[in-house]
Amino acid sequence: MQFMSSWATDEKRTLLHFSESTLETFYQHVQANDGDCEAGGLLLGSVHGAHMLIEQATAPTAYDKRLRYLFERMPFGHEAIASSRWIASQGTVRYLGEWHTHPEDHPHPSGLDRSEWNRLSARRRDKRPMLAVIVGRKSLYVELVPSSGYGQAFLPVT
Template sequence: MRFINAWKDPASERLVYFAPQVIEVFERYIQGENDAEAGGILLGYVRGIHLEILEATVPTPKDRRLKYFFERLLDGHQGIAERRWRDSNGLVRYVGEWHTHPEDHPTPSGLDISEWQKLAASRRDGRPMLAAIVGRQDLRVEYMLSDGARHRLYPFSGQ
């Protein structure tokens, strides 16, 4: 496993755990030199203020994928989210988004930030939206709050 699976927001003490199968999806879609960006949604359990991410959906044929652009379309991803929510009696839910960048140490673009702000503001539960960018060597993990504030998360070792 190349990527760290436990993350912490030092501002709020919120923890995020990515299950091994989520890390496997991230690693499968690391963006090579000539690859298009990939992405999907993050599904998991809300455990108080913490998150346990169980699934990262993979790109569908209807998503728009270019070298420096990914647009997730509702077809496919929305259906998976609704099935997981229904099958778990409402315990597994949408918690955020992930996508790749063609850089070793990814940073969000202006478009990423504006899209995250829209998604966070539209959340009915008032919780922050989790965003993960998969780079070639690192993950960038952030919370986007409904007021537009961003909190960067950092690898957490349990110490």
């Protein structure tokens, strides 16, 4: 299994790159076995015009709710990491979105995913769309989600 590190929207106006450590966090939480629970966390990184560099994905904490077909991120732990990265980077590394796993080879968002993403996007202080990533067993689903409706899906750049 090899997730691609570079992604782009159809017209290539928006590019994003996942760091090696971000991809490593994704690999560590793939639901490869029948008993594996969903995992997830925050996506932290920097914005360069329309483009994004995802530098870190926070790992699930002991406080998060993890079931086979559900992941609910609790604020404890994740927000402290995001705050410390923001301060240490003097505001260049910030919250860009959320990631979680699905127990399927090629994941797609559920209705619950969509409503949660729209809610989280609407709460963003910088009013930017939220980056949403679903980690499947063989591929990623990557979308830039506005506060209402569907966003722009990304495709791997080969």
